[in-house]
Amino acid sequence: MSAQPSETLAATPEQILQDVFGYAQFRGAQRDIVHHVTAGGDALVLMPTGGGKSLCYQIPAIARHRAGRGVTVVVSPLIALMHDQVGALHEAGVDAAFLNSTLDWRETQEIEGRLARADITLLYAAPERVTTPRFLELLDGLAARGQLALFAIDEAHCVSQWGHDFRPEYRQLALLHERYPQVPRIALTATADALTRADIVERLQLQEAGQFVSSFDRPNIRYGIVEKKDATTQLLRFIEREHAGEAGVVYCQSRKRVEEVAQALVEAGIDALPYHAGLDAAVRQRHQDRFLREEAVVMVATIAFGMGIDKPDVRFVAHLDMPKNIEGYYQETGRAGRDGLPAEAWMAYGLQDVVNQRRMIDESPGPEEFKQVMRGKLDALLALAEATDCRRVRLLRYFGEESQPCGNCDNCLMPPAVWDGTDAARKLLSTVYRVQQQSGISFGAGHIMDILRGKATEKVKQFGHERVSTFGLGAEFSEPQLRGVLRQLIAIGAIAVNAEKFNTLQLTDGSRAVLKGEVPVRLRESISAPTPSTRSRRSRGEGKAPAVAAAAAPLDAAGQARFAALKTWRAEVAKANNLPAYVIFHDATLAAIAQRAPASLGDLQGISGIGASKLEKYGAQVLEVCAQNGLNG
Missing domain, CATH: 3.40.50.300 (P-loop containing nucleotide triphosphate hydrolases)
Incomplete structure (x- = not known):
C-alpha cells in the first residue's frame, strides 16, 4: 500500500x-x-x-x-x-x-x-x-x-x-x-x-x-549452561550464590515438577510461587500479580507463564529442563534484565532432556516435514548447550547475526577443555548392536553404559551381558562422559530412543557412519563447573554494580536515601492503582530523580520516563518525597 x-x-x-x-x-x-x-x-x-x-x-x-x-x-x-x-x-x-x-x-x-x-x-x-x-x-x-x-x-x-x-x-x-x-x-x-x-x-x-x-543481542544477559546432576540443588546454589533477594523465573517442563521445585525453594527460605495451567485461574492471577507487583519473588512455572511479562527487574531466568528450540529459549531468557542491568540466563540439562524432547517430536501428530524441522531446531539448541565456544556468538548466528566472542558467557569466562569422543561413540554403538544381537531385545542407556564400563551388575549378570565382546572396553570413560556422548548421538540421529519400549536404545541408519569413524564426535570435558561468581567479579570492580541505581550515575548516601524513599512512595501509589510499580516509574527514572534532587517541577522536566501526564499527576508528590527529612539537598 x-x-x-x-x-x-x-x-x-x-x-x-x-x-x-x-x-x-x-x-x-x-x-x-x-x-x-x-x-x-x-x-x-x-x-x-x-x-x-x-x-x-x-x-x-x-x-x-x-x-x-x-x-x-x-x-x-x-x-x-x-x-x-x-x-x-x-x-x-x-x-x-x-x-x-x-x-x-x-x-x-x-x-x-x-x-x-x-x-x-x-x-x-x-x-x-x-x-x-x-x-x-x-x-x-x-x-x-x-x-x-x-x-x-x-x-x-x-x-x-x-x-x-x-x-x-x-x-x-x-x-x-x-x-x-x-x-x-x-x-x-x-x-x-x-x-x-x-x-x-x-x-x-x-x-x-x-x-x-534489530540486533538480537542482549549484552547485559550472561548465558550459562551446566550439566544436570541434582537440578534442584544446583538451582538453589545458583540463586543463593548469585541472586539472593532478587526476582527471577524458573522454567520446568511439567506441572508436577513446578510444584516440587517451588516447594523446595520456599523451604530454603526463598519467596517462590508456582504457576501452571493446572492451577485455578484465580490462583494463577494472584501469583502473577504478586510477581509483578512485589520485589524479590521467584516464579516457578511452565511455559504457560511469561509471554508479555514486562517486569523490568527480573535478574535471572533459569531452565531446569531443556526447551524445545532456540526461539523458545531466547524468548524465555529475554525476560531477564529488561531494565538493561546485569542479568543471567542459566540452564541445567542432561541426557533425559534430549530423550524427552526427541520423543515428544517423534510422537507428535504432525506430518514428517514438521517433525524434521522440529528435530533441526532441537539439534540447534543442543549444539548451543554442548558448545565449547562463545554461546552468544552461536545464539546470534542462529538468527542470522554475526558477532564477536562476548567475554561474558560461561564459555568465554571459563573456556572448557575438549575431548575426542569418537572412540567412545563407536564403542557405545557397538555395545547396543551386540547386546541386541545376543539377547534379541533392546536396553536403556544405563544398562548399556554399565556393560561398556565393565560393571557386573545383577541385571548384567541376569542377561549374561558380561560375555558381550565390548564388556569393559570403555572402563576409562566416566558415566558423565558417556552420557555426553549419548546426547550427541541422539542429537545427530545416530541412535534412537524407543519411548514405547521403556526408553530403550536402538541403532538407526545414521549409526553406520559413526561406527566407521566417518563422523567425529567432539565434546566438552565437563559443563558442570560453576562460572565465576557474578558478585565476586563485581567486588573486584568487574561488570556493572548490582544496585538498581546503576541505571543512572552512582548515588551518594543522600541520593540512596532519596531513592529508597521514592521506591516506598511508588509502591504505595502502585498498590492504590492496582498496577505494577514499574508502570508508575521505572527504577532508572527514580534513580535519576534521586540524583538530581529536584526542588521544583522544572527540575523534573527532561528526566527520562517523565512525560507531561506523569509530571502533572505525580510531580508534586515526588517533590514532597524528596523534600521530607531534608532529602532535597
Missing part, C-alpha cells in the same frame, strides 16, 4: 515520544519504524525483548488518532499483558482500553460503544475476539468512516507453525488485510528465525511490508 503523507499530523513522533512517554530520543530502529508506520506503511518488526517494541505501534497510533484517522486495534494474546499495557498508557495520559473476558456485560457494552465512536486511541483484544462477526461489524463501521488507523499484531510468531508458541487462531488474522486493505498493519515479535519470519510474511500477507530486524 502507498504511504500516506505525514504533513497533516498534529504532532511529530519525536514530540509524542518526549511529551507523552518522557524520552528524549528513539533507540535503535525505533525511529525508522515509527515514521514508516505513522505514514501508513506496513511493517514486520523483529526486536528483542526489552528493545521497545510497544512504542513502535503506540506512537503511530497516537499520531494517527490525533490526525483524525481513528482507532488502532492491537491484537494481543494475553489478558495480563492487555491490562498492564492499558494501565501504562493511562498513566502516560493516553486513552486506551481492552476487550476481554474480565469485563462484565455493561463494561463490554461501554467499550464497544466508545470503539464505534472512535473515542479510543488504542484498543487491545485477543485474536479470537477480533475475528468474531460482532467485532468485525464494529470494524466495518469504523472503516466505512475512515476511522480505522492501524492494526498492530503483537507476538506475531504465534501465527507460524514453525514458531515456538503457535496459536491456530492467529492464522485467521489474514482476513484483516483482506477485509480492510487500506489500513496499515504492523506485526511484531521478539523471536523468529528465517523460516518463522518467512511464514509470518506469508500467513499475514506482509510481502510488501517493510522488514525491520
Whole structure:
C-alpha cells in the first residue's frame, strides 16, 4: 500500500515520544519504524525483548488518532499483558482500553460503544475476539468512516507453525488485510528465525511490508549452561550464590515438577510461587500479580507463564529442563534484565532432556516435514548447550547475526577443555548392536553404559551381558562422559530412543557412519563447573554494580536515601492503582530523580520516563518525597 503523507499530523513522533512517554530520543530502529508506520506503511518488526517494541505501534497510533484517522486495534494474546499495557498508557495520559473476558456485560457494552465512536486511541483484544462477526461489524463501521488507523499484531510468531508458541487462531488474522486493505498493519515479535519470519510474511500477507530486524543481542544477559546432576540443588546454589533477594523465573517442563521445585525453594527460605495451567485461574492471577507487583519473588512455572511479562527487574531466568528450540529459549531468557542491568540466563540439562524432547517430536501428530524441522531446531539448541565456544556468538548466528566472542558467557569466562569422543561413540554403538544381537531385545542407556564400563551388575549378570565382546572396553570413560556422548548421538540421529519400549536404545541408519569413524564426535570435558561468581567479579570492580541505581550515575548516601524513599512512595501509589510499580516509574527514572534532587517541577522536566501526564499527576508528590527529612539537598 502507498504511504500516506505525514504533513497533516498534529504532532511529530519525536514530540509524542518526549511529551507523552518522557524520552528524549528513539533507540535503535525505533525511529525508522515509527515514521514508516505513522505514514501508513506496513511493517514486520523483529526486536528483542526489552528493545521497545510497544512504542513502535503506540506512537503511530497516537499520531494517527490525533490526525483524525481513528482507532488502532492491537491484537494481543494475553489478558495480563492487555491490562498492564492499558494501565501504562493511562498513566502516560493516553486513552486506551481492552476487550476481554474480565469485563462484565455493561463494561463490554461501554467499550464497544466508545470503539464505534472512535473515542479510543488504542484498543487491545485477543485474536479470537477480533475475528468474531460482532467485532468485525464494529470494524466495518469504523472503516466505512475512515476511522480505522492501524492494526498492530503483537507476538506475531504465534501465527507460524514453525514458531515456538503457535496459536491456530492467529492464522485467521489474514482476513484483516483482506477485509480492510487500506489500513496499515504492523506485526511484531521478539523471536523468529528465517523460516518463522518467512511464514509470518506469508500467513499475514506482509510481502510488501517493510522488514525491520534489530540486533538480537542482549549484552547485559550472561548465558550459562551446566550439566544436570541434582537440578534442584544446583538451582538453589545458583540463586543463593548469585541472586539472593532478587526476582527471577524458573522454567520446568511439567506441572508436577513446578510444584516440587517451588516447594523446595520456599523451604530454603526463598519467596517462590508456582504457576501452571493446572492451577485455578484465580490462583494463577494472584501469583502473577504478586510477581509483578512485589520485589524479590521467584516464579516457578511452565511455559504457560511469561509471554508479555514486562517486569523490568527480573535478574535471572533459569531452565531446569531443556526447551524445545532456540526461539523458545531466547524468548524465555529475554525476560531477564529488561531494565538493561546485569542479568543471567542459566540452564541445567542432561541426557533425559534430549530423550524427552526427541520423543515428544517423534510422537507428535504432525506430518514428517514438521517433525524434521522440529528435530533441526532441537539439534540447534543442543549444539548451543554442548558448545565449547562463545554461546552468544552461536545464539546470534542462529538468527542470522554475526558477532564477536562476548567475554561474558560461561564459555568465554571459563573456556572448557575438549575431548575426542569418537572412540567412545563407536564403542557405545557397538555395545547396543551386540547386546541386541545376543539377547534379541533392546536396553536403556544405563544398562548399556554399565556393560561398556565393565560393571557386573545383577541385571548384567541376569542377561549374561558380561560375555558381550565390548564388556569393559570403555572402563576409562566416566558415566558423565558417556552420557555426553549419548546426547550427541541422539542429537545427530545416530541412535534412537524407543519411548514405547521403556526408553530403550536402538541403532538407526545414521549409526553406520559413526561406527566407521566417518563422523567425529567432539565434546566438552565437563559443563558442570560453576562460572565465576557474578558478585565476586563485581567486588573486584568487574561488570556493572548490582544496585538498581546503576541505571543512572552512582548515588551518594543522600541520593540512596532519596531513592529508597521514592521506591516506598511508588509502591504505595502502585498498590492504590492496582498496577505494577514499574508502570508508575521505572527504577532508572527514580534513580535519576534521586540524583538530581529536584526542588521544583522544572527540575523534573527532561528526566527520562517523565512525560507531561506523569509530571502533572505525580510531580508534586515526588517533590514532597524528596523534600521530607531534608532529602532535597
